Amino acid sequence: MTEPKNTERDPAEGFSADWLRLREPLDLAARSEALAQGFKSALKPREGQALRLIDLAAGAGANFRALAPLLQADQEWLLVDHDPLLLQAQREEISNWARQHGWRCVDEGGVLSIEAGNARWQVRGQQLDLARDLERIDLPWCDGLVTTAFLDLVSSAWLDRLCALLAAVPRPLLATLSVDGRRTWHPALAADEFIGEAFVAHQAGDKGFGESLGGQAAASLAEKLGAHAYRVSVQPSDWRIGAAHGEMLLTMAREAATVALEVNPSREASVSAWQAERSAQAARGDLSLVVGHLDLLGVPV
Numbered sequence: 001m002t003e004p005k006n007t008e009r010d011p012a013e014g015f016s017a018d019w020l021r022l023r024e025p026l027d028l029a030a031r032s033e034a035l036a037q038g039f040k041s042a043l044k045p046r047e048g049q050a051l052r053l054i055d056l057a058a059g060a061g062a063n064f065r066a067l068a069p070l071l072q073a074d075q076e077w078l079l080v081d082h083d084p085l086l087l088q089a090q091r092e093e094i095s096n097w098a099r100q101h102g103w104r105c106v107d108e109g110g111v112l113s114i115e116a117g118n119a120r121w122q123v124r125g126q127q128l129d130l131a132r133d134l135e136r137i138d139l140p141w142c143d144g145l146v147t148t149a150f151l152d153l154v155s156s157a158w159l160d161r162l163c164a165l166l167a168a169v170p171r172p173l174l175a176t177l178s179v180d181g182r183r184t185w186h187p188a189l190a191a192d193e194f195i196g197e198a199f200v201a202h203q204a205g206d207k208g209f210g211e212s213l214g215g216q217a218a219a220s221l222a223e224k225l226g227a228h229a230y231r232v233s234v235q236p237s238d239w240r241i242g243a244a245h246g247e248m249l250l251t252m253a254r255e256a257a258t259v260a261l262e263v264n265p266s267r268e269a270s271v272s273a274w275q276a277e278r279s280a281q282a283a284r285g286d287l288s289l290v291v292g293h294l295d296l297l298g299v300p301v
């Protein structure tokens with residue numbers, strides 16, 4: 001399938017920092033608090049050391065911003081991504097976020113050092129193509145592995161590689177916000193069904209890791225990790241996008257229409273009518289959308 005151009009991702013340009021900024025408040029509201037607390041309890045810091053965490057496909061650092069205040073303790077983070085623009089954005093977004101919270105943040109030779117009350121957090125980026133070089137992540141260095149909004153991009157074979165690493169070097173894993181394929185618009189329109197089906201087909205396209213798991217990612221990882229002596233818990237973390245997030249609703253409608261047209265070019269008239277109706281509803285504050293996501297916690301037993 002040809003990759004459609006959309007706001008979320010242009011195959012030539014990767015994910016935009018604007019898109020990641022738009023989704024961050026929805027992600028924050030959707031995350032499972034229970035699984036995040038379970039992850040915190042499962043971490044076993046080394047004597048006298050800061051907690052060490054690796055974030056796979058960290059983008060502009062949203063996972064760090066969500067988890068560091070919850071983990072509270074001194075922490076060292078390695079934020080891995082292949083996109084140099086997002087690695088640059090990490091430093092800007094994290095510095096701005098720290099300053100907004102009134103925390104001192106200094107860049108010490110590429111390592112951000114944040115003083116947040118009694119805790120000190122150090123953050124550095126690492127450029128790595130996780131499709132090719134997953135095995136180069138320094139798993140023994142860290143106490144826990146996290147990833148967010150990423151696993152739906154990867155293939156079943158890539159998850160096997162990740163699970164083989166986690167079997168060899170057991171570490172708690174918190175994998176948040178994998179889409180699960182559900183999208184429910186309110187109010188419903190007749191065209192929702194074929195537009196939704198086109199989106200699910202698009203999610204199964206190759207995002208650089210082979211055929212993506214899309215909505216099957218969390219279930220697949222749960223099964224594979226369970227076979228490697230991990231206790232796995234899965235919780236819903238759905239986006240509930242209402243009138244307060246008008247720009248996101250317009251973005252999601254535009255993106256769904258673009259994908260639907262790529263998959264069904266002959267249905268241009270219905271897709272255009274659908275998008276126009278959704279835009280009008282969003283402008284009136286009458287539109288909402290639930291996007292199904294799942295959070296997964298794996299703890300070695």
Ligand SMILES: C[S@@+](CC[C@H](N)C(=O)[O-])C[C@H]1O[C@@H](n2cnc3c(N)ncnc32)[C@H](O)[C@@H]1O
Pocket residue numbers: 014015020056057058059060061062063080081082083086128129130131132147148149150153207208
């Ligand atoms: C939907 S974004 C999520 C980013 C971030 N975790 C967040 O929640 O804001 C997916 C991320 O996967 C990264 N990514 C995609 N393919 C990758 C690869 N082959 N190696 C490393 N990172 C990759 C993208 O650069 C992007 O940052």
